[in-house]
Amino acid sequence: xxxxxxxxxxxxxxxxxxxxxxxxxxxxxxxxxxxxxxxxxxxxxxxxxxxxxxxxxxxxxxxxxxxxxxxxxxxxxxxxxxxxxxxxxxxxxxxxxxxxxxxxxxxxxxxxxxxxxxxxxxxxxxxxxxxxxxxxxxxxxxxxxxxxxxxxxxxxxxxxxxxxxxxxxxxxxxxxxxxxxxxxxxxxxxxxxxxxxxxxxxxxxxxxxxxxxxxxxxxxxxxxxxxxxxxxxxxxxxxxxxxxx
Amino acid sequence: xxxxxxxxxxxxxxxxxxxxxxxxxxxxxxxxxxxxxxxxxxxxxxxxxxxxxxxxxxxxxxxxxxxxxxxxxxxxxxxxxxxxxxxxxxxxxxxxxxxxxxxxxxxxxxxxxxxxxxxxxxxxxxxxxxxxxxxxxxxxxxxxxxxxxxxxxxxxxxxxxxxxxxxxxxxxxxxxxxxxxxxxxxxxxxxxxxxxxxxxxxxxxxxxxxxxxxxxxxx
Numbered sequence: 001x002x003x004x005x006x007x008x009x010x011x012x013x014x015x016x017x018x019x020x021x022x023x024x025x026x027x028x029x030x031x032x033x034x035x036x037x038x039x040x041x042x043x044x045x046x047x048x049x050x051x052x053x054x055x056x057x058x059x060x061x062x063x064x065x066x067x068x069x070x071x072x073x074x075x076x077x078x079x080x081x082x083x084x085x086x087x088x089x090x091x092x093x094x095x096x097x098x099x100x101x102x103x104x105x106x107x108x109x110x111x112x113x114x115x116x117x118x119x120x121x122x123x124x125x126x127x128x129x130x131x132x133x134x135x136x137x138x139x140x141x142x143x144x145x146x147x148x149x150x151x152x153x154x155x156x157x158x159x160x161x162x163x164x165x166x167x168x169x170x171x172x173x174x175x176x177x178x179x180x181x182x183x184x185x186x187x188x189x190x191x192x193x194x195x196x197x198x199x200x201x202x203x204x205x206x207x208x209x210x211x212x213x214x215x216x217x218x219x220x221x222x223x224x225x226x227x228x229x230x231x232x233x234x235x236x237x238x239x240x241x242x243x244x245x
Numbered sequence: 246x247x248x249x250x251x252x253x254x255x256x257x258x259x260x261x262x263x264x265x266x267x268x269x270x271x272x273x274x275x276x277x278x279x280x281x282x283x284x285x286x287x288x289x290x291x292x293x294x295x296x297x298x299x300x301x302x303x304x305x306x307x308x309x310x311x312x313x314x315x316x317x318x319x320x321x322x323x324x325x326x327x328x329x330x331x332x333x334x335x336x337x338x339x340x341x342x343x344x345x346x347x348x349x350x351x352x353x354x355x356x357x358x359x360x361x362x363x364x365x366x367x368x369x370x371x372x373x374x375x376x377x378x379x380x381x382x383x384x385x386x387x388x389x390x391x392x393x394x395x396x397x398x399x400x401x402x403x404x405x406x407x408x409x410x411x412x413x414x415x416x417x418x419x420x421x422x423x424x425x426x427x428x429x430x431x432x433x434x435x436x437x438x439x440x441x442x443x444x445x446x447x448x449x450x451x452x453x454x455x456x457x458x459x460x461x462x463x464x
Contacts, residue, residue, distance in 0.1 A: 040368070042407060185379065205364075205403040206396060209371035210379075216361065224361055226369045 003069065004165055004197040005054055006030040010063030012049050012220075023049040025220040026063065029199075033164070036191045036198040038211035046220035047201040048169055054199060055088050055167045056080050067165070085114045089158030091168035091187075095150045097142040097157075103129060103149075104138040107157045114161070128156040132186065148179035155186060159196065166190070168200045172207055184210035248280065248288050253315055253323040256298060260314040263289060273387045289313055297322050341402065345409055360410045364403055371399045 012024040024046045031037050039047045052058045053065060056072050065072045067083060075083070089110075090096075097106045108125035112118055129138050132152045142150055151171060158166050168187065172180030188210050190196050200211060208214045216224040248270070255261060255269050267285045271278070292298040297319035301312040315323070341363060348354040378392045 042411060188379065203407075204400075205368050205371055206400045209368060209375040209396065211372070214365075214368050214372070216365065218357075218361075224365055226365055226372060 002033045003030045004033050004067070005199065006066040006069075007050070007054060008064045008066070010050075010053055010060045010065065012046075012053060012058070013061050022220050024053065024060070027217070027220070027222050029054075029215060029222060031165075031197045031199060033197055034191050034195045035213065036188050036200065036211045038208035038214045039199060039201040039217055040203065040205065040208045040214055041201075041217035042203055045217045047217050049220075050217065051167050051169055051199060051201050055090060056084060057090075082114075085110060086161060087164055089160075089163045089166045091151070091154050091158045091166060091171045093170040093173040095142070095154045095173075097150055097153060099142055102139050102141055103134060103145065103153045106142070106153055107160055110157060111161050116161075124160055125156070128160045129153070132156050146179075147173075147175050148182060151175065151179070151183055152186065155183065155190075159190060159194075162194070164196055166196060166198045168198065170202055170204075171200060172202075172204075177206070180204075180207060181210075188212075247326070248284060249292065250323060250326045252285070252288055252292060253297060253319050253326075256313055256315040257320060257323060260301060260312045262312050266313070274391050278391075292319065342405075345406075349413070356413050357410055360406050360413075364406045364410075367399050367403050367406070371396055371403075374399070 007027055007029045009026045009028055010024055011022070011026055013020050013022045015021055027046070027050055029037070029039075029050070039050060041047045049058070053060050056065065056067070059073075067087060072080060072083075097103075098109070101109065104122060104125045107128055108118070108121035111121035111124055116124075126135065126138055129135055132155065134149060134152055134156065137145060137149055137153070140149075142153070145153065151173070155166075155171075158168075166187065171187070172183050175183065184200075184207055187198050187200065191198050191212075198211075200207070202208050214226040215222055251270055251274075252266055255266050255273075261269070263285050264282070266289075267280055267282060270280055270285075289298060289300075293300060293313070296316060298313045298315055301314065344363070345356065345360060348356045348359045374392055374396045378389065378396070381388050381392070383389070
C-alpha cells in the first residue's frame with residue numbers, strides 16, 4: 001500500500017486585503033494506490049482548487065503536496081512538468097479534446113510530447129481506445145463522436161502511458177445518467193485493475209458513490225468523509241417488500 | 246412493491262408452485278427484496294380467497310404440493326394495477342424532513358452539521374448499492390433496475406439536503422449583523438429594521454439568533 005498523492009494542511013487564497021478569498025483552508029487528504037476518492041461539495045466549495053493543486057497545476061499558498069512521497073515544492077519546474085506528462089492524467093468536464101486531431105491522435109499526444117516515437121505512441125493509443133471499446137472510433141474527430149465517446153477518449157488520454165494518478169473534474173459533465181455511470185465504472189475499474197489512484201470532484205452524490213471513499217468539502221475545508229460500511233449484503237437483508245393484503 | 250401483484254405477474258406466465266414463485270420473485274428483483282415462504286403462501290391464500298388465482302392441487306394438501314394458476318379476474322386485476330399510477334399526490338411524513346425542520350427551531354443546533362451527518366449516511370448507503378451494481382451481471386436487467394431505483398431515490402434525498410443546507414446558509418448569512426461596521430452596532434439594535442427572510446419555518450431561530458448576536462445593550 002503506497003500513498004500516491006497527499007495534501008498536507010494545504011491552503012490557497014486569491015487576492016489580498018479585503019478582496020482576499022480563501023479557496024482552500026488547511027485541507028489534508030491522502031490517496032493510496034488503487035483507491036478512488038470522490039471530493040463532493042457545492043459550487044464554490046474549493047473542490048476544483050483542491051484538484052488543480054493536487055495535480056500541481058497550481059501552487060498552494062501554504063501546506064505541502066506530495067506525489068508518491070515526494071514533496072512537489074522540492075521539485076524543479078522541469079521535474080513538475082515531467083510529472084504532469086508521465087504520472088498524472090487529467091479529465092475535464094468539457095473533455096478538452098483538440099478538434100483538429102482524431103481520437104487516436106488526441107490520445108497519443110501526451111506520449112509524443114514526452115518523446116515517444118509517433119509510431120509507438122499510436123500503437124499505445126489504439127490499444128487504449130480498444131480497451132475502452134472505442135477501437136472503431138480511432139479515426140473519428142471529436143465532433144464526430146457522441147458526448148460519452150468523447151469523454152471516454154479523454155479518459156484514454158488521461159490513462160495512457162500507465163499513469164498512476166488520474167484527476168477528474170466533474171468528468172460526467174452534462175452526460176446522461178447511463179453515460180455518466182459508464183464513465184465512473186470505467187474509472188473505478190481502472191483503479192481496481194491497474195492500481196491507479198483517482199480523485200474525482202463532483203457535486204453529484206450518484207457519481208460520488210462509485211468512489212471507495214467520499215470526502216465532503218465546504219467553504220474550502222474538508223469537513224467529513226464516508227467510512228467503510230457493512231457489506232452490500234446488509235442492504236439485501238433490510239429491504240422488505242410490502243406484504244400482500 | 247406489492248408482493249400480491251408480483252405473484253399475479255409470475256402466474257400470468259403459467260401455473261406455478263409456491264416455492265417456485267418465491268425463487269422467481271427473488272431472482273427477478275435481483276434479490277433486492279428477499280421473501281419468506283410464509284409471505285408467499287399468505288399472499289396466495291388471499292389471492293385465492295379473492296378469486297384472483299385458483300389452485301390445482303388437493304384442497305387438503307399443504308402449500309408445496311399446490312400449483313396455482315391466475316384466473317380471468319386476476320389477469321384483469323394485474324392489467325389494471327400496471328396501468329394505475331401509485332398515489333404520490335400527498336407528501337409522505339418524511340422523518341428526515343422533520344428532523345431538519347426541528348433542528349431549525351432549536352437555538353443551539355448546528356443545522357449544517359446535522360444535515361451533513363444525514364448526507365454522509367445516505368452517501369454511504371449509495372456506495373453500498375453502487376458496489377452491488379458494479380459487481381452484478383450487466384445483463385441482469387431486473388436487478389439493475391431495482392438497484393437503480395434505490396440509488397436514484399437516495400440521490401434525490403441527498404439533493405434535498407444539499408438544497409436545504411444552501412438555503413439555511415443563505416438565510417443565516419442574510420440575517421447576520423454587519424459586524425464589520427462597529428458604528429452601526431454601537432447604536433444598539435441594528436437588526437430591528439432588518440427585513441425578515443422569507444422562509445417561514447426558518448424565522449424563529451434565525452431571527453432570534455441574529456438579534457442576540459447583534460445586540461450590545463440589554464433589554
